[in-house]
Amino acid sequence: MKSRLSIVLAALWWGSLTGLGFVVVPMLFAHLPSPAMAGTMAAKLFTAQTWLSIACSFLLLLVLNKNRAQALSPLAQAAIKYVVAGLLLAVLVEFGVAPNIVTARASGGDLRFWHGLGTAMHIAQWLAAGWTLWCLSRSTNAGEA
Template sequence: MALALWWGSLSAIAGFVVPMLFAHLPTPAMAGNLAGRLFGAQTWVSLACGGLVLLVMRSNADNPSVRWSFSAIGLVAISMLAALLVEFGVAPRILAREDLKLWHTVGSALYALQWLCTGLLLWRAARQPQA
């Protein structure tokens, strides 16, 4: 469930909510400000979901029917790191209006990396037999 919430929230924010903000708010500055807040909130959702996924992986470590590999743990770690980098590395530079095109591109790439990693984790988890 945590994986589905994580991937679904990433998808909803980037795929629907933020484009709707830019389409319906009076100015791009207002939309960008609100989008930044939503992406910040998404960071904390990502960290909470990632932490929960790691806890579930650990609690199921002795169950032979649930096969979480080191690569799955790595995907969770990469996704959580990407979220932290966007929040604390990229977002401050965007707010400071430093080289906006570069930092929007870096932020988008990190967000896409997080989305791909969590999607792959969700797909792998859905393929595992249930105990």
């Protein structure tokens, strides 16, 4: 049951990053009247995504920690590292990069740099969540977690 819960949490985390970053936000910029309007809406959605990422990460860490007594598989142990990395990336984007994007947009600063950094960190978080899902589903299929 706990291993299934960890897979569901990892799938929710990865799927929400996928849907937002590769479907929803590009659609906003394609269909809203102005890039400023799309950017404002995207920022709100990325903030919501950050809180979902934090919740999924913390719950994954709790579930995997409870499984510690059952001796986690090497794949599940590796997943913990990626959960922590994804959690740190989510927090850094929200509280480090996003405020600089807002400042750069308002003051004519280096928006391109901050937007590129935020995009790279979102992709890195997506990879961490995907690898977490991969590790947890592999260890469950092998009957190890």
